[in-house]
Amino acid sequence: NQNCVVIGASHAGVNFAFALRREGWEGTITMIDIDPTLPYHRPPLSKAYLTSADSIEKNLLKSEESYVKENINLKLGVWVDAIDRENKKVVLADGTSLGYDKLVIATGARPIMPPIPGLDTANNLFPLRSAADVSNIRNTVTANEGLKVVVIGGGYIGLETAASLKKLGADVTVLERESRILARVTAPEMSEFFQKLHADNGVAVLTEKNVVSIENNGESNTVICSDETRYEADMVIVGVGIHVNKELAEKAGLTIENGILVNEKSQTSDENIYAIGDCTFHHNPHYNRHIRLESVQNAVDQAKIAAAAVIGKDCAYDALPWFWSDQYDVKLQMVGLSQGYDEVLVRKEADKENCFSVWYFKGDTLLAVDAVNNAKAYVYGTKFIKGGEKLDKSKLSDPMAEFKPANLIAQ
Ligand code: FAD
Numbered sequence: 001n002q003n004c005v006v007i008g009a010s011h012a013g014v015n016f017a018f019a020l021r022r023e024g025w026e027g028t029i030t031m032i033d034i035d036p037t038l039p040y041h042r043p044p045l046s047k048a049y050l051t052s053a054d055s056i057e058k059n060l061l062k063s064e065e066s067y068v069k070e071n072i073n074l075k076l077g078v079w080v081d082a083i084d085r086e087n088k089k090v091v092l093a094d095g096t097s098l099g100y101d102k103l104v105i106a107t108g109a110r111p112i113m114p115p116i117p118g119l120d121t122a123n124n125l126f127p128l129r130s131a132a133d134v135s136n137i138r139n140t141v142t143a144n145e146g147l148k149v150v151v152i153g154g155g156y157i158g159l160e161t162a163a164s165l166k167k168l169g170a171d172v173t174v175l176e177r178e179s180r181i182l183a184r185v186t187a188p189e190m191s192e193f194f195q196k197l198h199a200d201n202g203v204a205v206l207t208e209k210n211v212v213s214i215e216n217n218g219e220s221n222t223v224i225c226s227d228e229t230r231y232e233a234d235m236v237i238v239g240v241g242i243h244v245n246k247e248l249a250e251k252a253g254l255t256i257e258n259g260i261l262v263n264e265k266s267q268t269s270d271e272n273i274y275a276i277g278d279c280t281f282h283h284n285p286h287y288n289r290h291i292r293l294e295s296v297q298n299a300v301d302q303a304k305i306a307a308a309a310v311i312g313k314d315c316a317y318d319a320l321p322w323f324w325s326d327q328y329d330v331k332l333q334m335v336g337l338s339q340g341y342d343e344v345l346v347r348k349e350a351d352k353e354n355c356f357s358v359w360y361f362k363g364d365t366l367l368a369v370d371a372v373n374n375a376k377a378y379v380y381g382t383k384f385i386k387g388g389e390k391l392d393k394s395k396l397s398d399p400m401a402e403f404k405p406a407n408l409i410a411q
Contacts, residue, residue, distance in 0.1 A: 002027030004310065005090055005098055007080045007248065008106035009033035011042065011299035012277025014061045016104055019307035021070045029072045030098060032090070036077035037131050038064055043296060045134045046160035047326045051167045056131045083252035085270055102310050105260060105268070105275040106303075107245035109294065114152075114240055118214035122221045124235035128161055129242075137161075140235060141168045149173070150223045150233035152211050154181030156325045158239030159194060162203050163327040165237075173231055174198070175209035175223065185334075187344045187358050190370055194327065201328050242294060244279050257281045259292040264316035265309035266302050274310065276302040286320050286385065287337055287367075295323045320385060322378075330354060333378040336368030336385045347377065350399040357381070364390050380405055 004020060006013045009031040017029050033039070039061045044050075049059055067074055079093040083105075089097040111127035113119065126137050141147050147170045151158045154176030162172045174181070180191040198205045210226040214236065223231040244259045255261040255269040259281035266274045266282070277299035281292050301319040308315040325332040341360035349355045357377030360368040365388070369381025383405060384391060392410040395401040401408075 002101040003099055004029045004102045004104065005100040006031040006104040006106055007033075007083075007090065008108055008245075008277070008279075009035070009039045009074060009076070010106065010108055010277070011061070011296050012108065012303050013104065013106035014039045015300045015303035016106060016276055016307055017072045018062065018066075018070060019304050020310060021072070023307050023311040023313070025307075025311060027101070029070075030075060031072060032075045032078050032080055032092070032098075034077065034079045035130060035132075038074075038076070040131055042129070043324075045131065046128055046157050046164060050134055050138060050161065050164040056135075059131075080248060083248055083273070085252050085273070088272065101272065103273045104306060104310075105249055105273065105279060106277050106299075107248060108278040109242035109244050111238060112241045112243050113238060114211075116211055116214060118216065118221075119236075119238070121216050122214045122233075122236045123216055123219065124221075126235065126237050128157055128237060128239060137165075137235070137237065138168070141165055141170050144234065145169055146171050147234045148220070148232050149235045149237060150175060150221075150231050151237045151239060152223070153239035153241070154178075154205060154207070155184070155239060155241065156182070158237070159198065159205070160325060160327055161237055161239060162198065162205070163201065166201060166203050170235075172203045173233075174203065174205040175211055175225065175231065176205065176207045177210045179207055181205060181207065186338070186370055187341075187360065189344065189346050190332075190358055190372075193356075193372065197328060197330060242278070244292070246279055249273075249275065249279075257290065261290075262302075264305075266306040266317065267309060274306040276306050282317060284321070284337075285316075285318050291321075291337065293321055295321060297322050320382065322382070331373055333371045333375065334368065335371075335378055335382045336360070336366070338368035338370075341367050345393055345397045347396055347403070348399045349374065349403065359391075359396060361393075366391060376403060380408065384408075 040059045082091040089099045091097045111129050149170045149172045151162050151174045162174045165172050182191050212226045213224045215222040220234045249260045250256050260275040262275050262280045262282050305317045322335045338360040343361040345359040347357045355373045357371040366384050371377035390410040
């Protein structure tokens with residue numbers, strides 16, 4: 001009887017465990033996670049779940065019964081201290097250990113808490129990664145009408161959180177260090193759109209605001225920026241990015257680059273150890289380079305590949321990255337990776353407000369599409385990136401030209 005142990009029971013780990021059963025694994029499967037809650041969806045934490053009164057049970061990845069049905073053991077509230085590769089076992093924080101034949105590292109990431117003086121002693125300071133973070137934020141904001149919240153970081157999580165907290169009645173300010181929000185991931189056109197969207201909804205999104213210290217004034221805080229501006233904050237939320245949870249793999253001597261290095265089968269430098277999800281650094285064949293992704297898509301796709309590989313199937317990761325973000329009534333869908341683009345085309349749809357798409361090219365090659373309230377653009381973008389068709393750029397950017405694939409392909 002073979003043992004498969006999975007460290008981390010979130011999007012990657014849970015999808016892996018169920019996929020492994022579907023693939024016909026007859027041995028034991030044990031998943032270990034320090035989070036005591038049954039595994040849940042993370043994307044809604046900054047979106048619909050934050051603004052709802054739902055309990056986490058409405059947001060579970062799988063029902064409690066389905067783990068029992070598939071004979072998947074869950075060890076929750078348990079920390080894995082080390083991987084002993086020589087003896088093929090994982091060592092738990094209580095000193096006990098668990099043997100494995102195959103091990104899967106799905107340890108994801110944790111929020112960066114920047115070394116800002118005063119941050120660690122600020123009142124009502126929260127990151128936003130876990131269900132527990134959200135329930136604390138939700139309880140505090142709903143109990144205090146008009147609570148002043150400063151969100152540090154204008155990335156997707158910071159902006160989604162700002163939109164959700166505004167909906168809950170908070171008075172929200174976002175402080176972003178760069179000269180525009182979403183600078184790392186989108187074109188200036190998209191940053192401008194979201195900046196205005198927040199302003200229209202009464203959220204101040206301020207750029208070039210480098211937070212240098214925080215003063216705790218008893219009940220509340222003052223957030224101080226390098227330009228000497230000061231912001232009162234009853235609550236401070238930090239959304240400045242993540243650290244990969246790679247320490248276990250590192251200590252075990254696995255190869256680490258910008259994450260745990262895996263091959264096309266999601267196998268690490270040890271053939272019996274796989275890594276999947278946010279913690280991995282992997283090759284993407286569409287862009288012919290190694291990347292690290294923070295997305296549900298990648299966690300799920302790598303989970304399926306790793307399950308097939310563990311069972312001994314011939315398989316290789318070949319997924320095109322996609323991602324989404326919900327802010328107010330705007331749905332943003334992104335496909336592909338825009339890094340390295342040299343041209344951006346904006347496609348507006350005639351007569352439709354807040355419905356457009358941004359197309360990123362390198363020469364004639366379409367790299368990525370960001371679609372705002374425009375599912376068609378997302379679907380066509382996916383098709384064209386996969387198919388590699390040469391596009392007619394003048395038709396693409398002409399709102400009067402009919403928006404359908406046959407019309408957009410260069411003749
Ligand atoms: P994680 O979800 O980080 O899970 C890793 C698990 O491992 C954790 O539960 C952790 O407790 C556990 N763990 C780590 N180390 C140990 C250890 N030593 N011992 C025991 N347990 C351990 N993605 C999208 O695609 N679209 C979105 O709209 C989107 N929105 C998001 C909104 C929020 C607020 C957040 C936080 C993330 C969002 N993401 C979104 C990102 C997405 O949630 C992640 O990409 C996804 O959760 C990655 O899954 P994972 O299983 O690799 O890692």
